[in-house]
Amino acid sequence: MTTTVLHGGDLVDRHGVEVGVGVDVVVSGGTIREIVPTRPAGDYGTAELVDATGKLVIPGLINNHTHGTAFGPLFPSGHEGLPHEQVLANLDRHLLEGTTTVLCVDGFVTAEALARTDDAHPVTVKLASCNTPACLEAATIADGGGLADENRAFTAQRAVRDGAVALGEIGAGHTLGGGGASYMYIPAEVARRTGVTITPRQSNALKVAVLGRHISASAFDRDAVEEALEAAGLAGKLSVEDTREIVSGIILPAFDIALAGLTEAAEEARVAGVPVLVHNAAASMTQVAGIARTDVRLIAGHSNHSSFELREALAHAERLKELGAVVDVSTLDTFGARRLTTGPELLYAMFEAGLVDTISTDYAGGHHDAILLAIDHATKAGVVTLPDAIAMATENVAAAIPGIAPGRGRIVPGAVADIVVTDPARLDRVGVVMIGGAVVVRDGRRV
Numbered sequence: 125m126t127t128t129v130l131h132g133g134d135l136v137d138r139h140g141v142e143v144g145v146g147v148d149v150v151v152s153g154g155t156i157r158e159i160v161p162t163r164p165a166g167d168y169g170t171a172e173l174v175d176a177t178g179k180l181v182i183p184g185l186i187n188n189h190t191h192g193t194a195f196g197p198l199f200p201s202g203h204e205g206l207p208h209e210q211v212l213a214n215l216d217r218h219l220l221e222g223t224t225t226v227l228c229v230d231g232f233v234t235a236e237a238l239a240r241t242d243d244a245h246p247v248t249v250k251l252a253s254c255n256t257p258a259c260l261e262a263a264t265i266a267d268g269g270g271l272a273d274e275n276r277a278f279t280a281q282r283a284v285r286d287g288a289v290a291l292g293e294i295g296a297g298h299t300l301g302g303g304g305a306s307y308m309y310i311p312a313e314v315a316r317r318t319g320v321t322i323t324p325r326q327s328n329a330l331k332v333a334v335l336g337r338h339i340s341a342s343a344f345d346r347d348a349v350e351e352a353l354e355a356a357g358l359a360g361k362l363s364v365e366d367t368r369e370i371v372s373g374i375i376l377p378a379f380d381i382a383l384a385g386l387t388e389a390a391e392e393a394r395v396a397g398v399p400v401l402v403h404n405a406a407a408s409m410t411q412v413a414g415i416a417r418t419d420v421r422l423i424a425g426h427s428n429h430s431s432f433e434l435r436e437a438l439a440h441a442e443r444l445k446e447l448g449a450v451v452d453v454s455t456l457d458t459f460g461a462r463r464l465t466t467g468p469e470l471l472y473a474m475f476e477a478g479l480v481d482t483i484s485t486d487y488a489g490g491h492h493d494a495i496l497l498a499i500d501h502a503t504k505a506g507v508v509t510l511p512d513a514i515a516m517a518t519e520n521v522a523a524a525i526p527g528i529a530p531g532r533g534r535i536v537p538g539a540v541a542d543i544v545v546t547d548p549a550r551l552d553r554v555g556v557v558m559i560g561g562a563v564v565v566r567d568g569r570r571v
């Protein structure tokens with residue numbers, strides 16, 4: 125049995141050594157055997173040594189909200205699946221960001237396709253399902269272009285029997301008029317009609333002008349639509365009425381069904397004994413709060429969603445927490461692309477208020493920021509401590525979703541050796557990733 129020693133690193137593990145400076149993590153047979161004050165390299169004989177001097181050693185990240193990470197339909201709208209190379213590239217990206225386990229919340233992926241994905245890549249990919257009757261109907265109306273018979277037949281109940289660890293993502297930016305509508309469906313239809321390519325933010329402004337943040341036909345604001353058309357360079361090319369028809373036609377047909385799907389899926393999850401992971405946004409907050417009052421375990425996904433106003437999001441998350449829900453935040457595209465989010469204010473406010481249980485990425489139109497990048501910025505801003513933030517991306521996730529990463533999420537003797545070595549000065553500069561005791565990333569590259 126080969127032994128590998130992560131040599132001389134500084135350990136972050138909230139319940140173990142707070143920050144243990146200069147330790148050796150000894151791994152063999154895929155398991156962490158011991159953690160000891162660093163010894164001379166020669167003491168380890170023939171063991172493989174990985175130099176971690178001056179680096180931070182943290183558990184592999186467990187990301188509970190990803191899309192495009194399994195072969196099969198994309199998103200809970202059943203969109204046509206990505207090419208397999210793109211799925212593997214997405215998994216590479218998660219891996220190089222220090223993630224060792226992802227939960228794919230596309231929701232219509234079959235267990236068989238999930239297993240093929242998991243076999244094709246070192247990152248552990250876990251299954252979730254959103255295939256309840258109302259969610260399937262909403263997907264079919266909103267898109268459904270990637271749904272084959274086998275996906276439709278692979279119900280949430282079957283998925284749980286075949287290893288799904290949660291139901292989710294229930295509701296989504298594509299069926300509830302969120303990000304998916306803004307970066308995908310609305311720009312596509314506007315381009316088809318006018319030949320003009322608009323940005324996700326311009327599209328979002330049109331959407332809010334027509335339906336408001338909470339998605340309601342009564343929120344229609346003619347002046348705001350005119351302004352948004354002008355700002356998007358569409359004045360004279362698209363009328364206010366046409367805009368109303370496009371936006372309403374894309375979002376409203378699936379919307380009420382998708383809302384009903386939230387409650388339906390929560391009940392199915394309760395019966396199946398798995399958590400339900402929901403799309404928590406301004407448009408779904410009433411239903412999400414309703415689910416929190418029942419006794420299913422609720423993961424309130426991306427509770428820093430850009431459709432919320434800051435105070436609204438904080439008050440809502442506080443209520444959800446009081447009701448026993450797990451409050452998740454997503455990095456979205458907060459620090460990088462900023463196509464839909466405008467900055468970290470809400471994310472930071474959630475940290476500062478002590479409301480955050482878990483951190484994920486979500487998809488952000490393929491532009492998600494790395495979890496460690498968000499933690500790097502947030503810890504430097506002083507809104508969360510490093511051990512707490514690391515726990516939000518590791519052990520808290522393992523605790524919130526019992527099947528997602530058994531025996532993982534901690535660096536303690538006996539745990540599965542999913543470990544990341546990174547730069548304390550720039551946490552997103554991941555050097556080494558070990559999964560199940562095997563080094564799969566070295567010097568920031570796949571081996």
Ligand SMILES: [Zn+2]
Nearest residue numbers: 293296297403
């Ligand atoms: Zn979502």
